[in-house]
Amino acid sequence: MKATGSLDRIERASSVSSDTSSSTSSSSSSSSDEKDPLLSATIVPKRRSSSLAEDHPDDNADEVEYLYEQDFFTLRAECLKAKKLFEDPEFPPDNDLLRKRSARHFDDLEWLRPHEFVRPDEPILVSDRNEGFDIRVGLDSWFVPAMGAVAESEALLNQVVPQDQGFTAKESYAGIFHFRFWFGRWIEIVVDDRLPIKNGTPLYMKSACVEEFWPALLEKAYAKAKGSYELLNHWMPIDGCIELTGGVPERVRDLPDLLSMDARHADRLFFDLLRASQLGNVILATTAIKTRQTRLCLAEAGQLGLHVKYAYRVTRVAYLGEGQQLIRVKNCSGPLHVNWIGAWHPTDTRWANVSEDIKKELETETYQDGGFWMAYGDFLKYFKTVDICHLNHEVDQDITFHGRWEVGLNAGGVQKGDFKNYSKNPQCFIRLNDCDPSDPDGRCSAVISLMQRREPKSRAKGLNQVGFKVYRVEDHCEELSTQFFAYRRNDGFHKCVAKTPTWQDGRESNIRVRLSPGKYCIIPSTFFPDREGDFILRVHIERYSRETADELMKRPLHAIESVE
Template sequence: MSGIAAAVQHRREKNQGIGTNSQAVKYLNQDYEALRQRCFESGRLFQDESFPALPSSLGFNELGPNSYKVRGVSWQRPTELTSDPEFIISGASRTDICQGALGDCWLLAAIASLTLNEEVLARVVPHGQSFRDGEYAGIFHFQFWQFGEWVDVVIDDRLPAKDGELLFVHSAEGREFWSALLEKAYAKLNGSYEALSGGSTTEGFEDFTGGIAEVHELSRPSPHLFHIIQKAQSRGSLMGCSIDITSSADSEAVTRQKLVKGHAYSVTGTAQVEYRGNMEKLIRIRNPWGQVEWTGAWSDDHRSEDGEFWMSFSDFLQHYSRLEICNLTPDALSDDSVTKWALSKFDGSWRRGSTAGGCRNFPNTFWTNPQFVIRLDEEDDDPDDGEAGCSFVVGLIQKNRRRLRKTGEDMHTVGFAIYEYCGQRNVHLNRNFFLRHASAARSETFINLREVCSRFCLPPGEYLILPSTFEPNKNGDFCVRVFSEKQCEGPIHQRTAPELLLQKDGSGKLGLVEFKVLWTKIEKFLNIYREKDVDNSGTMSSTEMRTAVEEAGFSLNNALHQVLVARYSESDLTIDFDNFVGCLVRLETMFNTFNTLDKDNSGNIELNLLEV
């Protein structure tokens, strides 16, 4: 199926609810129930050929086939490792998760946080899975959020082991396997176990919830941070905090006031109480260990520790380094009393030579990046939050970059800018706009993480979001999400093919009249070509091609421009005059044909097989 046909099919499925958590997309078209039933009928345990029990599933470098780290590794089912395996024993808990020989502690911290919210956990770990007779067939499944849709990932239960023990994640007591199987499903989704090495807890938060995670550095907190935490709590957001370590020796070191460095805590509540004539801001924190509690001011001072304690907000800012808030999507919580975010989502791509313009340091190409427009209509309801305007969070996520690690690629350095905009809505803004206007807001930095996320508060109005890589000509796919307190309008699509301006007097036949028309157009194209060939090289760059095509009367969207560059440019992204003319003539012919078939000017046509 072509890219365009696949996109149309994907939109239809999305309109039917496919991709929601309740109707997750079947990853690699594997149907869990059908495969499980087939195993029961055949009397054989499931073997997943799409993620085989082979070295290739372990990794490509440090865990590659020739690495000493994988010597002696065998793939064994839980029934071969213990006589009485269990999927989950007495509910999922943090003690079910112990790290193995893989640097994915970021993932395990996110899994541990999942266990604190049963409703969110059930979206990732579907019920009804076990090792009991009559239910066990060697097949399990888990659900993950991936760039705007939920996918259902099927695995067999053959796990990498060495000397009779699991090589990677395992439970503390050895009989519980849900966490090891969850890790395997996530490894399959990302191509291998090694692809999971190194990452951010927020990445796991998002893939397990579909939420958008923002990070607050407590060394330079927002003046409204306490209010932000209160609002996050009212929306059911997941919140965690931690203390940075300065060396490996600091990891899980306990301070004099019994706080643990390099350890993930959960933020579970806030309060404001009157104390000595002043209002004191308090924050409630939980240590997932269930013990080792803060002994400073406002601590409970009980001998029996339960891991949860209060501390003043000022002490919190002084002792902790970082706060992470995972804002959940509107469908994540069933509690109607919880205030929910409004969500808008945009998908796009950067393509070398056409839509990968780099950051604003490259003014000649910056404008060619994808552009998305949102409209913020209503200010926030809360008059006491200290911010006048519309609050919203923007997250830019790079798609599928972990899967590319085995080819030597990794995360791009990415960021975004936001411009106040008022004008014709379906027009891709050109170079002149960005030379004359400063951004209204932008991501705090360009960074090589999967997601760049920032919180903003701007007056009502229309805004253009422009995501980019730091350097131009970097290929990649991405999605932009906007979480707003009020529903914002978006996406605004760029002008589509049926809206393009075309002359209608060229038939393509070489009669005398038609030849004169064609010759007139070629002369026009030649003048445009010479004007845009500013360096007199005899060729045009792909960026110059875009402005030349627009001057010829075609206002193309990004998808069409990507196709033209791929079809008509050379390997060095230059276009000669012959290809330029061929491109324009082909465009006009195609859209004249479209307009002829679009008899009712609806912007849509239906073709039979012969017409195609």
């Protein structure tokens, strides 16, 4: 199936293709990036036989779909044969597609291809120097942290910006470029290279290297996906991370509250961040919205050098022993000079007690990228929320269920005591076998994320109030019936072991679970019965047995006592 529309057709919670859903068969399919006998996945919308994901993998899981059915290679070949440069009919050089606040520039604006204004050097798509990129101050920059993460990872960059293109004849230049985004599935979007230019420079995103153009062209492709440059405004930073990497999101809210709780809760989060950082996941931190209650704390953060209106990216996490927990953050959207004067600032005397080898490893002398170290306690105090985008890699494992709630089939809702309808909901089975060595109870860790289709004309709301529950089941169990939910006994089964805090109408809900090894059933549902909608349920399972010895040595084991 190919994507044939704009934003509504390609948003993250896109509907499944016709070969995996219908009104007469299972409205869900599952896929995993690796066939592993330790993990099984089954989804049961009603009374139907179950199947393991490794036995029936989703053959289309990695298939790239095309927005507006525009195939890059076909279009490029046609342009080369006709000896003309590509002009995109779906996203023409029209000032009406620009941001409204750019109207004052229209009289001085031209739409030009890079080779028409880059002099004397020739334009390039990706520079070997990787000097980063700049944005115009005042323009919306919610996706800049994600762009920065992509720029600093060769694997991510090659995934989003395919290497089979460029500006030279050897690279078959024809004025057309293609980029890939994750909107529930990987979508390929082509654009021509005509950019809005003022005084010889791109109006919006641009590289610090004047000859490099992947940031400007990627931004144009992103604007095409949303519908215009104007519609590219005011999304959440984590949206950019998900859509540029395909990662599974995890959100931790109310960080300052951890300072008044049992210290083991803060320690648990620290070591989760440490592991996520070591594995190359994208970690974002944002401050609280300015209110009467947060005004003083934000003012104090500003006095210490934090730019509270910007999102920060966590680039390193370090445990120095004896309770010394450090976080390195980087302001991706604002000034690059470091203004931090709080604990562990660049000239803080605390560094005198750190060995030269460790300081060299932590790159304490490197601040050109705008990053700096701060105490973990200050991180919790001044930031409100942390978002982790867990990427697919060789250590952990992701599994995905594409599904749909349909009236008369599996839209059972989650009303209290209505076990008959509730048992009709989709049932997604997973197996957790890999215990966290730092967990004193020997539990396994996973992040579960549920996405749904966006409500029209809304950037945050979904079509339904949705959530999920998790149940421990016996190894031979393949389907949960009405009797399972109605039956009560104190045997560890028949009761919910984890769930979303609420059934809410956001586009995405996620929780981290720490559960004993075994088989589990995840049941995604709408709050009310008979509400239709598409969903994507993803499970990111942490696989500690695959970590290298070096990774394990850098993270203290059994460092946290049992805490619930």
